[in-house]
Amino acid sequence: MLGPHPFTLFVNPRAGTPGMTVLPEVGFRRACAEIRAWAGYAPTPLVELAGIAAVAGLGVVRLKDEAGRFGLGSFKALGGAYAVAEVVADELARRGVAAGATSAELVAGRWRAETETMTVTCATDGNHGRAVAWGARRCHCRAVIFVHEGVSAGRAAAIAGYGAEIRLVPGTYDDSVRVAAAEAAANGWFVVSDTSWPGYTEVPRAIMQGYRVMADEAVTQWCVAQADGAPPTHVFIQGGVGGVAAAVSVQMRAAFAPAPMLVVVEPDRAACLLASAELGELTSVPGDLDTLMAGLACGEPSLLAWQELDRGAAAFMAIPDDAAVATMRVLADAGVVAGESGVAGLAGCLLAAGDSAAREVLGLGEGSRVLVFSTEGATDPEVYARLVGG
Secondary structure, eight states: OOOOOOOEEEEOTTOSOOSSOSSOHHHHHHHHHHHTTSTTOOOOOEEEOHHHHHHHTOSEEEEEEOTTGGGTTBTTHHHHHHHHHHHHHHHHHHTTSOSSOOHHHHHTTTTHHHHTTOEEEEEESSHHHHHHHHHHHHHTOEEEEEEETTSOHHHHHHHHTTTOEEEEESSOHHHHHHHHHHHHHHHTOEEOOSSOBTTBOHHHHHHHHHHHHHHHHHHHHHHHHOTTOOOOSEEEEEOTTSHHHHHHHHHHHHHOSSOOEEEEEEETTSOHHHHHHHHTSOOOOOSOOOOSOGGGOOSSOOHHHHHHHHHHOSEEEEEOHHHHHHHHHHHHHTTOOOOTTTTHHHHHHHHHHTOHHHHHHHTOSTTOEEEEEEOBSOSSHHHHHHHHOO
C-alpha cells in the first residue's frame, strides 16, 4: 500500500509486565475528572479504516483521530494544559492563597492577581508548546515557549497566537529542553515539560495522565465498535520522547487482559527509544534529528516513559520520512487529515503488514485487530498542503 520503504524492526526481548508503576490510578482518575469537566470537552472519533485494513491484509484497523481536540489540532491539550493547571494550583497552595484550586476556578480568574505573577515555560516541537500556551491563557498566567530551529514558522505563530512569548534556540529539541530548564531556574519560572529526567518527574507524570484520557476514550469506543467484544490484538503508537506511547501502554494493560501487542514507531533519524531497547538501557541518539516528523524529532527519551516502555512495548520500529508522507496521502484519500508526526503509528503498521517477515514476527494477519492513533491534524496547514498536495 505504501510501496517499498526500508524500516527497522526490533522485537523487545524484555517485553512483559513492567515492574514499576509509572502512572498510578489515583492520578489518572484526577486527570479524567478535571479534563472531562472542561468546557468544550468531547471524545474525539475512532475511525473505521475498512478499506485500508483490507488492502493491508488485516482484519480491523481503527484510528483515533485527534485533529479536533479542543481546537488545538492535537492530543497534547490533554497533557500540557492539564499540567499547567496543576502547577498553578500547587503554587497557589504553596503561597497560602488557595488550597485545592480547580481548573474551573482558575479559568474563571478567581485568583487572577496571583496567577498573573506566574510564568510557565517549556521547550516544544510545536504541539506541546501550543497546549502549554493555551493552558497558560486559560489559567491567566504568562508563558515563555522555547522553539528550536526545526520548528516551522506556522507552528511557532500558532503558539504565539495564544499569547505566549516565543524564544528561538539554536540546535535540536533536546537543546531547547536544556535552555528552557536553565532559564526557568534563573528566573523563577515553572517548567511544564512533557519529557522527564532524574529529579524532574511529577509534572511529566501529570501530562502523561492527561494523555491516558485519549487512550481511555479509545478503549470505550473500541468496545462499542467491536460487536463480538474482541479487544485489539495490536497497538501501533508513535514514539518521540515516549510519553504518549507509555500512557497508551499503561491504559491498554489496565483495560485488556492480555494486553495487545504494543509497537512503538519512530523516525529513523530520531529513534532514541529503539536505540534504548537495543542497548537495554536508556540512551540518546546524536545528530541533528532532521526529520519531517517534527513532533517526533527527539534524541533523548523521557525517563518515566522508558520505565514503562522498557518492558511494556513488545517491539520498536524506525521508519523513513517518505513512509510518513505516503501514509498522510493514504489517510487523505480515506477522508482523514493527519499531520506528519501523527501518522507514524499507522505508517509502521502498514510497513510491517506489507513485509512477510515482519508480519510473521509480529503475528499480523487477516484476524488482526489494530488500533492506531493519529495524534495531530494539519497543525501547520502550509506544510500539510506541500506534503499531501492539497
